[in-house]
Amino acid sequence: MSACCAAATSPRDLTPWDCFERGLRTLRQPPLPLLGKRVAGTDGRWARFSLQLGDGRVQELHFACSHCATLIACCQALVDLNQGCAVQAPVVRDAAPLLARLPGVPASKQACAILAAAALGSALHTARTTALHTEPS
Amino acid sequence: MKVAYIFSTQGHTVSYVLGRMILPQLEEGRHGADVVGMFFFEDNNWVLLKGHPLGERLRVVAEQQGMLLMGCDQCCYEREIADRLVDGARIGCFPDLYAALAGNPPDQVITL
Numbered sequence: 437m438s439a440c441c442a443a444a445t446s447p448r449d450l451t452p453w454d455c456f457e458r459g460l461r462t463l464r465q466p467p468l469p470l471l472g473k474r475v476a477g478t479d480g481r482w483a484r485f486s487l488q489l490g491d492g493r494v495q496e497l498h499f500a501c502s503h504c505a506t507l508i509a510c511c512q513a514l515v516d517l518n519q520g521c522a523v524q525a526p527v528v529r530d531a532a533p534l535l536a537r538l539p540g541v542p543a544s545k546q547a548c549a550i551l552a553a554a555a556l557g558s559a560l561h562t563a564r565t566t567a568l569h570t571e572p573s
Numbered sequence: 574m575k576v577a578y579i580f581s582t583q584g585h586t587v588s589y590v591l592g593r594m595i596l597p598q599l600e601e602g603r604h605g606a607d608v609v610g611m612f613f614f615e616d617n618n619w620v621l622l623k624g625h626p627l628g629e630r631l632r633v634v635a636e637q638q639g640m641l642l643m644g645c646d647q648c649c650y651e652r653e654i655a656d657r658l659v660d661g662a663r664i665g666c667f668p669d670l671y672a673a674l675a676g677n678p679p680d681q682v683i684t685l
Contacts, residue, residue: 453650480671504667505646542656544663545646 448540450516452509459512465498470566472559477551481507485514485559489566493522499555506545511537511550518556523563527555577610577641577679580617586685587617592598599634610641612670618644621658641673647677655658 448449461495476482483501487494497519499511517528517537528534535541541549580587593610597606605654613621620627629679635642642662649664649681651653658664665673 451650451653453647453653453654456647456650480668504668505650506664509650540650540653541655542658542664545655545665 437514450513452495452506452538452540455509455512455516456505459515462498462515463500463508464510465501465526469499470559470563472555472557475479475551475555475558477547479547481548481551483507483511483552483555485511485556487523487559487563488518489523489563492524493520493545494518494526494563495520496560499552499557501552502551504548505549506541506557510534510541510549511555514556526560528558529553529560539551574682575607575609575677575679576681576683577606577674578677579612579682579684581614581684582584584618587613587620587675588627590647590685591620592636594614596627597637598632600630607680608638608640609677610643610670610674612641613644613655615645616652618648618652618654618658621649621662622654623657623659625659628662632661635661639677641670643670643673 462570468488469487472485474482474484480503481504483499485497485499497515501507501511512535518526521527528537531553531561534549534553535546599608621642622628631642634640644658644662644664646664646666655664
């Protein structure tokens with residue numbers, strides 16, 4: 437599946453509350469083999485993504501993070517938007533497009549989107565590096 | 574004495590205790606204590622909605638007196654009002670509340 441295919445099938449109407457509720461379930465999942473760095477903010481909040489690759493795509497995406505409703509919602513939205521996409525071309529990996537797909541997060545909480553996006557970026561970097569080193573020569 | 578109020582009980586508490594007692598007293602400057610913050614749970618957050626008569630009066634008092642207005646983040650997201658609160662009001666949970674009050678801590682926290 438190319439990035440545009442993932443974009444076409446990814447959910448369009450994400451809400452913070454819905455993502456938060458589903459994110460609580462994702463939080464209970466164990467980490468996947470490819471771990472990103474634990475990224476922390478200045479206020480003590482942190483997030484970490486893990487993923488499983490298959491055929492160059494993100495087969496599964498999990499996360500762990502501080503128990504903050506906005507941060508959990510942002511992390512879950514990134515899961516919803518990027519699961520199944522090509523690891524080289526995630527659908528949403530930056531805070532601004534994430535917030536555009538997750539309307540309703542007030543300005544005072546938008547740093548959570550930056551933190552979540554940075555944590556996802558680290559996991560994607562791990563995945564790309566791993567994929568590079570396991571490519572057949 | 575400095576106090577913070579947590580509005581937890583739903584029903585008539587906000588419209589009655591806040592709207593008819595605390596807020597008019599604050600507006601008249603005769604509440605008897607410095608209110609450094611108010612935190613709202615569940616349906617009590619509706620008063621913080623932009624345009625709500627009580628919320629707009631609270632906003633004025635908060636601006637004049639340097640009072641924190643914070644809604645429970647989960648409660649506001651569930652009601653889809655997190656980004657539609659009166660100016661100056663923010664959302665958060667206990668860590669945000671404690672951090673926001675750390676610079677001007679209350680002597681008493683009163684749950685209503």
